[in-house]
Amino acid sequence: MNRFKEMAVDALVQQVKELERDTIIEMIETPPENHQGDYAFPCFRLAKERRRSPQLIAAEIAEQMEIPSIFDNVVNAGGYVNFFFNRKKLAEEMIHQVLREKEKFGSSSLGNNKIICIDYSAPNIAKPFHVGHLRSTAIGNALYKIYEHMGYTCVGINHLGDWGTQFGKVIVAYRNWGNPKDIEEKPIQTLLDLYVKFHDEAEKNPDLEDEARNWFTRMEQGDEEALTLWRWFSNETIKELGKIYELLGVKFDYYTGESFYNDKMEPILQELSEKGMLKNSQGAALIDLEEYGMPPCLVQKKDGSTLYATRDITAAIYRKNTFNFYKSLYLTDYSQKLHFAQVFKVVELMGYEWAKDLYHLPFGRVTHEGRRIQTRKGTVVLLDDVLKGAIGRVTEIIDEKNPMLENKEDIAVTVGVGAVIFNDLSNNRIKDISFSWDTAFSFEGETGPYVQYTHARACSVLRKADDVHLDVNDFDGAELMDDVSNQVIRKLEQFEDAVLDACSKDEPSILTRHVIDLAQAFNRFYHDHPVLSAEPEQRTARLMLVESVRQALSVGLNLLGIKAPEKM
Ligand code: ARG
Numbered sequence: 001m002n003r004f005k006e007m008a009v010d011a012l013v014q015q016v017k018e019l020e021r022d023t024i025i026e027m028i029e030t031p032p033e034n035h036q037g038d039y040a041f042p043c044f045r046l047a048k049e050r051r052r053s054p055q056l057i058a059a060e061i062a063e064q065m066e067i068p069s070i071f072d073n074v075v076n077a078g079g080y081v082n083f084f085f086n087r088k089k090l091a092e093e094m095i096h097q098v099l100r101e102k103e104k105f106g107s108s109s110l111g112n113n114k115i116i117c118i119d120y121s122a123p124n125i126a127k128p129f130h131v132g133h134l135r136s137t138a139i140g141n142a143l144y145k146i147y148e149h150m151g152y153t154c155v156g157i158n159h160l161g162d163w164g165t166q167f168g169k170v171i172v173a174y175r176n177w178g179n180p181k182d183i184e185e186k187p188i189q190t191l192l193d194l195y196v197k198f199h200d201e202a203e204k205n206p207d208l209e210d211e212a213r214n215w216f217t218r219m220e221q222g223d224e225e226a227l228t229l230w231r232w233f234s235n236e237t238i239k240e241l242g243k244i245y246e247l248l249g250v251k252f253d254y255y256t257g258e259s260f261y262n263d264k265m266e267p268i269l270q271e272l273s274e275k276g277m278l279k280n281s282q283g284a285a286l287i288d289l290e291e292y293g294m295p296p297c298l299v300q301k302k303d304g305s306t307l308y309a310t311r312d313i314t315a316a317i318y319r320k321n322t323f324n325f326y327k328s329l330y331l332t333d334y335s336q337k338l339h340f341a342q343v344f345k346v347v348e349l350m351g352y353e354w355a356k357d358l359y360h361l362p363f364g365r366v367t368h369e370g371r372r373i374q375t376r377k378g379t380v381v382l383l384d385d386v387l388k389g390a391i392g393r394v395t396e397i398i399d400e401k402n403p404m405l406e407n408k409e410d411i412a413v414t415v416g417v418g419a420v421i422f423n424d425l426s427n428n429r430i431k432d433i434s435f436s437w438d439t440a441f442s443f444e445g446e447t448g449p450y451v452q453y454t455h456a457r458a459c460s461v462l463r464k465a466d467d468v469h470l471d472v473n474d475f476d477g478a479e480l481m482d483d484v485s486n487q488v489i490r491k492l493e494q495f496e497d498a499v500l501d502a503c504s505k506d507e508p509s510i511l512t513r514h515v516i517d518l519a520q521a522f523n524r525f526y527h528d529h530p531v532l533s534a535e536p537e538q539r540t541a542r543l544m545l546v547e548s549v550r551q552a553l554s555v556g557l558n559l560l561g562i563k564a565p566e567k568m
Contacts (some may be wrong), residue, residue, distance in 0.1 A: 001025065002496045004090070008039045008083050015061045016041075016271075018049055029080075029183065029493065037082030038490065039077075044079055054079030070568060073497045087486050094492045098548040100471050105555045106496040111152030116328035117319050118144050118154055121250070121330070124161030125237045125257075127171045127245065129383045131366045135433075137361060138424040140510035141250045141561040150503045150557055153224040155323050157313065160257030162234050164308075166195060168216030171229050172208055184445045187236035188384070220305055226327035234259075247387060247417060249561060261314045265306050268314045269299065278340040287346050297342040320354055327357050329506065334362035334430065361506050364432035390416035393441045394449070401443075402568070411568050415449050416441070418562040422448025425560055426512045429470040444467035446516045448562060451553060454519040458550035459566040461531055465543055472544065479541030487547060488525050491518040495552055499559065508560060515556035 001009070005028070012024050019027075028038045043054040043061070050057055058076035067074050070093065073084040090154040098105050120140020131442040144154045173194035174183075182190040202208040236256065269285070272278050278285045283302030289295065299310040321326055330340060340360035346356035394416040398405055405411060414424075419441050426446060427433045438444065443449045480489060491514070498514035501507075531542045554564040 001502070002087070002493060003499065004070050004093075004493060005039060007070055008041075011068055012041055012061070012081070016046065017064055018046065021461045027048075031082075034337070037077065037080070038071075038085045039083040040077075041081040041083075042079065043081065043484060051407075054462070065085065069401050085486075085490075087481040088477035090493065091480040091486070091545075092475065094297075094489050095475055095477070095544050095548050098492060098551050099544070101215070102551060103555055105552055106499045107151070108148045108496070108500065110500075111147065111150045113151065113153045114145050115323050116152045116154045117155045117157060117217045117323055117325045118331070119159050119329065119330040120144075120163055120331040121245075121252070122159040122161060122257075123241065124164075124166070125160065125234055127196050128167050128192050129241065131383055131386055132333060132467050134383050134386070134420070135333070135363050135366060135424055137245075137248065137250055138421045138561060139361070139429060139508055140329075140331045141248075142511075142559065143331075143506060144504075145559045146499060146503045146508065146511065146560060149499055152326070154256070155250045155319075155325070157254045157256060157319070158252040160234075160238075160255060162257035162300040163219075163259040163262065163311075165212065165216050167219060167230050168212035168214070169198040169202075170233060171215040171226065172212045173201075174229065174233075183233070183402070184238055187233070187240050189382075191237065192232060195201060195203050206490050215306070217303070225367060244384060244387070249417070249563065256315075258308070258311045260309045261318070264318060265310050265314045268317065269306075269310070271350065272299065272346075277346070277349060287349070289342060289345055294338065294342055294345065294346055295384055297346055298414060299346075309343055309346075312339070312413075313346050316343065316347050316355075316358060316476070318354070320352070325357065328359045330358070331363050332360070332362065335365075337362055351480050355499070359506070361429065363429045364427070365435045386420060387417060390420050390424060390441060392416075394419070397441070397443065398568070405567065407567075411565050414565050415452055415568060418448040418452055418522070418557070420448075421560065421562050422451070422512065426516075427509045428509050429507055449568075451515055451519045451557060452562070452564060453568060454522060454565045455550060455553040455557065456566060456568045458522070458546050461526075461546050462543065463551065465532055465539075470540070470544055476537055476541055477546050480545060484521075484528050485542075485545065487521045488518070488549060491521045492548060492552055495556070511556060511559060515553065515560070516554070518549065518552060522553075 009025055013021050031040050043057040046057050047054050056077050056080045061081050062074045062076050065074055070085050070089055072086040075082050084490050085173045118140050121137040140526055144156050164337050170191055175456055178194055215226055277287050285300040286296040286298045289297055297309050298307055300306055344355055344358045391412050395412040398408055443453055498511050502510040534542055557564045
């Protein structure tokens with residue numbers, strides 16, 4: 001919680017003894033219009049116990065309160081205790097804070113370096129990396145940065161789908177119709193084409209399915225010929241994925257995919273069996289979860305092969321032993337809800353009390369212009385195409401609006417990719433989102449380019465003003481007391497809480513929203529108030545506000561995994 005809100009809470013705690021501090025924190029509101037007060041505490045709940053009207057109670061609390069010096073005034077308004085900031089003081093506190101903290105603005109040491117494992121992106125080799133995986137990548141990457149800003153230490157894990165029956169299919173397809181050159185040149189597309197081709201051909205010739213199963217069994221049994229092909233497919237794909245991640249500006253601490261657990265599952269199956277948890281069902285091994293209202297969790301097929309769930313149970317235990325995490329997060333779409341509920345239940349039943357620290361963070365599906373994205377046939381939108389399309393679109397806009405821009409290509413990449421990520425992160429995690437070429441790239445409205453453009457505009461003002469050397473000691477908060485300037489200051493004041501809220505709810509869209517609000521408040525300010533041509537004292541104050549907003553937007557975008565170019 002930011003220190004000013006904390007002051008209001010502390011003052012309330014003294015007056016409202018019948019409520020816990022945490023309850024007061026939950027109840028305190030931030031009214032939308034600053035005329036109604038900057039913070040408001042509703043007294044309706046107190047009426048019954050105090051046997052008085054909320055208005056009287058609010059008046060009484062306001063009356064008796066020792067007003068913290070950052071506030072000018074505390075009054076009753078319709079049953080609310082309303083706090084009004086001393087605008088001059090608040091402006092001075094905030095500007096000093098932003099200019100002092102710089103890229104650490106809004107950070108905290110709350111996390112105390114506790115470890116957060118984040119499992120994100122995790123595309124499947126030989127299947128498409130589509131815009132659905134982008135959500136996992138974008139949300140996971142943003143959470144990584146947000147948690148770190150809150151003082152946690154993150155471990156980013158890419159649990160690649162690099163093992164499974166699809167490899168048997170791809171091997172068969174490659175041997176029949178593939179060639180090495182295509183794999184090396186564009187592995188992701190080529191392997192996907194082979195996968196699709198396999199399904200087409202297998203419809204006509206079902207024997208192919210047996211052949212594919214046979215190749216996957218050979219992989220599982222350690223057959224060198226099968227493994228060599230698998231390793232080559234994986235390595236080529238990982239190389240190409242690396243380029244996409246570089247474009248997105250996303251990094252992982254570990255690329256430990258499903259195959260990493262191949263030699264680690266046997267002891268876990270052993271443990272499950274020793275703990276009396278395994279049930280034999282026609283030769284297959286499963287854990288009965290009926291008692292918990294879930295279908296059984298299959299961990300070994302009758303041919304001895306393991307499953308997605310077996311690897312996830314093993315991975316959870318491996319991560320606990322290796323990183324001793326405080327929390328372990330998994331980002332996939334909500335279709336995997338049951339899978340994770342089963343996996344977490346099994347870990348709990350194994351007697352690991354830390355199973356409660358495993359969190360599946362589901363997100364909605366991505367539809368493309370209204371249609372669902374599918375793997376095998378039809379409407380696959382590959383991430384690579386989306387990014388290239390985005391960059392192309394932005395290039396056109398730049399050519400039209402600012403053809404003389406230096407580093408046009410780089411900026412088109414930054415803005416195009418930023419638009420795609422921002423679009424993804426502006427939606428509430430659980431909502432299905434629709435991807436549309438028309439809305440994602442606008443320089444107006446609530447888009448990434450709009451925020452980036454606002455940042456670049458602030459940079460441009462500061463560049464033009466470079467005759468002055470900004471010294472924070474010259475700053476006079478009295479110059480920024482009007483409503484429009486004060487709104488910008490308020491958005492800076494609420495920044496830290498937006499990051500905190502995004503972190504505690506695992507919801508980057510809260511920060512995205514706040515960054516848009518800040519950009520809009522700033523653009524209103526910039527529209528209403530001349531900066532460079534203002535009187536000297538006012539000019540200095542306004543320039544420092546511009547610099548503070550620039551800094552805050554840059555921090556905000558960075559936490560979302562988006563670059564903030566200085567010119568565009
Ligand atoms: N590869 C999976 C998919 O594309 C996602 C993996 C998520 N992580 C995990 N530990 N299961 O659906």
